[in-house]
Amino acid sequence: MVSKISEEIFTSFQKDLLAGDRRQCSMLVEKLLSGKIDVRDLYLNLFQRAMYNIGRLWEYNKISVAVEHLATSITLQMLNLVYPVLFSAEKKNKSAVIACVANEYHQLGSQMVSDIFELNGWNGYYLGSNTPLDDLLKYVDTKKPDILGLSIAIYFNMQNLWKTVEVVRREFPGLFILVGGQAFLWGGREITTEFSDVHYAAGFEDLENLIRQQEN
Amino acid sequence: MPVDMLDILRKYVFTEASLFLLICSSNGRITDSNPYTKQLLGFDPLNYKINDLFLDFTHVVEPRKIFKEIPEDKLFNIKTFTGLPQSLYFRFFDLGSLFLIVGRSDPREQENMRKEIIELNNNLNSLTRQLHKQNSELAKLNKLKDQFLSMAAHDLRNPSGVILNIAEILKENLSAQLTEEDAYLWDRMQKNALFMSQIINDFLDVSLIQAGQLSLRYSSCSIADLLRDNVRQHQIMAETSGLKLSLELPPENIIISCDISKIEQVLNNLLGNAIEHTEKGGDILVKLTADAEHLTITVRDTGMGISPDKIKEIFDFYSKDRKKLSVKKSSGLGLAISQKIIAAHQGKIWVESVVDKGSTFSFSIPLNK
Ligand code: B12
Numbered sequence: 363m364v365s366k367i368s369e370e371i372f373t374s375f376q377k378d379l380l381a382g383d384r385r386q387c388s389m390l391v392e393k394l395l396s397g398k399i400d401v402r403d404l405y406l407n408l409f410q411r412a413m414y415n416i417g418r419l420w421e422y423n424k425i426s427v428a429v430e431h432l433a434t435s436i437t438l439q440m441l442n443l444v445y446p447v448l449f450s451a452e453k454k455n456k457s458a459v460i461a462c463v464a465n466e467y468h469q470l471g472s473q474m475v476s477d478i479f480e481l482n483g484w485n486g487y488y489l490g491s492n493t494p495l496d497d498l499l500k501y502v503d504t505k506k507p508d509i510l511g512l513s514i515a516i517y518f519n520m521q522n523l524w525k526t527v528e529v530v531r532r533e534f535p536g537l538f539i540l541v542g543g544q545a546f547l548w549g550g551r552e553i554t555t556e557f558s559d560v561h562y563a564a565g566f567e568d569l570e571n572l573i574r575q576q577e578n
Numbered sequence: 579m580p581v582d583m584l585d586i587l588r589k590y591v592f593t594e595a596s597l598f599l600l601i602c603s604s605n606g607r608i609t610d611s612n613p614y615t616k617q618l619l620g621f622d623p624l625n626y627k628i629n630d631l632f633l634d635f636t637h638v639v640e641p642r643k644i645f646k647e648i649p650e651d652k653l654f655n656i657k658t659f660t661g662l663p664q665s666l667y668f669r670f671f672d673l674g675s676l677f678l679i680v681g682r683s684d685p686r687e688q689e690n691m692r693k694e695i696i697e698l699n700n701n702l703n704s705l706t707r708q709l710h711k712q713n714s715e716l717a718k719l720n721k722l723k724d725q726f727l728s729m730a731a732h733d734l735r736n737p738s739g740v741i742l743n744i745a746e747i748l749k750e751n752l753s754a755q756l757t758e759e760d761a762y763l764w765d766r767m768q769k770n771a772l773f774m775s776q777i778i779n780d781f782l783d784v785s786l787i788q789a790g791q792l793s794l795r796y797s798s799c800s801i802a803d804l805l806r807d808n809v810r811q812h813q814i815m816a817e818t819s820g821l822k823l824s825l826e827l828p829p830e831n832i833i834i835s836c837d838i839s840k841i842e843q844v845l846n847n848l849l850g851n852a853i854e855h856t857e858k859g860g861d862i863l864v865k866l867t868a869d870a871e872h873l874t875i876t877v878r879d880t881g882m883g884i885s886p887d888k889i890k891e892i893f894d895f896y897s898k899d900r901k902k903l904s905v906k907k908s909s910g911l912g913l914a915i916s917q918k919i920i921a922a923h924q925g926k927i928w929v930e931s932v933v934d935k936g937s938t939f940s941f942s943i944p945l946n947k
Contacts, residue, residue, distance in 0.1 A: 490704030
């Protein structure tokens with residue numbers, strides 16, 4: 363896939379994001395959408411790249427948390443611009459429920475993952491960040507999804523994830539559980555061998571391969 | 579503490595720290611403040627009175643009353659540059675001829691608030707997403723419902739036509755044998771079958787309109803002839819109801835291009851409604867006028883009228899009162915269908931009405947079509 367995000371577009375979005383200029387950011391995203399940009403391209407090469415960069419700037423103390431908060435909030439809102447097209451497409455009879463485990467506040471990545479399901483014709487139901495285990499179990503019980511996706515960005519939430527997977531495995535023995543998120547860069551992948559039918563996907567490519575496998 | 583460290587701290591506290599600092603004379607005039615205070619207020623408070631900054635003191639006329647030593651944290655509200663008030667924990671120090679006022683925020687409150695904002699923001703985004711998702715699911719269901727309605731109406735149209743035809747043939751063949759009572763029942767059966775087929779046709783129209791497939795077959799016609807025919811057709815019905823139905827035409831003959839059967843459908847609807855809703859002894863006037871660009875047809879009755887709150891949604895498909903406002907034996911969709919037909923002719927339809935005096939329905943369509 364050739365990216366439609368040039369260096370120039372990226373720099374200008376990043377600049378507006380750091381300045382907290384939501385209007386300017388929306389205009390740029392609207393323009394890209396009307397140019398029929400692939401949603402994956404938009405998500406990875408603009409949003410994710412900008413947020414990873416902002417994480418670095420914050421880590422190196424170049425920007426304050428306030429600037430980071432504003433940038434995250436704006437980027438989250440940019441996803442809304444994609445929804446009218448994303449949801450109106452025809453859907454298969456397949457569904458996934460996606461959530462962040464309890465105490466996990468990093469929302470952007472998992473919300474994007476739910477959208478990738480939609481993009482593949484699945485119903486991608488998104489529960490949000492910091493989802494209490496009880497709520498998750500109830501929702502899975504009513505929606506009866508084909509896949510449950512759990513997201514985790516910070517490593518110290520790994521225990522929460524293990525606990526969640528353990529309970530879900532017990533309550534819904536046959537359910538396909540998908541885990542992902544940045545925390546796995548620090549370890550924890552044994553979870554896929556520790557429990558049956560728990561799978562890990564690193565990025566969109568892995569994810570879409572798994573989705574295709576699950577359709578057959 | 580070594581003296582020079584104290585010196586540094588003193589300087590730092592006054593120039594850099596996130597502390598709200600004011601120095602006032604004993605009459606309440608501000609004589610000095612630090613940069614943090616100026617930023618938070620959005621202006622330099624020099625020479626202002628402290629009543630101007632503290633929301634809690636706006637009614638205090640005698641500053642001496644405020645200026646007591648406050649040795650422990652006390653909450654007061656100040657104005658800020660955002661226009662929203664902010665609560666800070668204050669202490670007042672009496673220095674004889676001067677007062678030192680120090681305010682600070684509680685870091686726990688601030689951090690809790692920040693966490694709450696992040697959580698709220700996340701929730702807002704997941705909820706917005708859910709809303710979009712559900713909206714599209716509802717739109718798909720709605721489409722399915724439209725398709726179902728259209729299929730049902732389509733499938734019912736032929737059998738209902740067959741029933742009507744056979745009933746007519748049998749009536750002719752059997753008319754000699756039927757008793758008066760049988761003939762009456764036969765008549766009611768035919769009327770109801772006709773009513774049913776009209777409802778089916780309305781449903782079909784609605785489903786075509788909803789699918790954006792209402793297409794017009796234009797041909798040219800004399801609008802006066804069309805009106806004469808239509809009024810004549812309704813004359814018997816009007817007379818049976820004890821109504822006077824009249825037609826007023828301009829001297830010139832106007833030829834327009836329109837879908838004749840669709841315009842007839844609109845006229846049938848307006849006249850049918852007028853006859854239904856006008857009491858015995860009333861008048862119904864159909865009138866044609868034209869200017870250089872438009873022709874306008876009005877149907878005026880002296881009936882019960884429509885109340886203003888119902889008028890707003892009278893041309894809506896989903897109007898709650900559509901049943902009450904239309905002919906008893908109909909789907910109640912007539913006005914909504916008429917509105918779409920007129921809109922398809924690039925025209926408009928409207929109503930003026932006074933309760934207990936009557937209603938005037940009008941529509942106009944452009945002449946150069
Ligand atoms: C924004 C941000 C925050 C915001 C989040 C706000 C919000 N509403 O989302 C706030 C301020 C809350 C925050 C807080 C913290 N953060 Co933070 N944060 C970030 C930042 C800058 C960006 C995150 C982001 O949006 N990334 C962009 C998205 C698109 O990428 P992603 O999450 O990786 O998702 C992709 C993949 O991972 C994958 N994926 C994600 N989920 C899933 C799920 C499935 C099923 C699958 C298949 C795939 C998948 O798909 C996505 C698309 O490719 C990152 C920096 C970074 N490198 O990401 C740090 C970062 C994630 N934060 C970090 C830390 C340490 C914290 C705090 C602990 C800080 C602290 N000391 O207080 C707290 C913890 C709060 C909590 N309990 O959750 C570290 C995590 C290190 C670690 N692994 O332990 C990071 C990496 C920064 C760093 N380098 O130090 N943070």
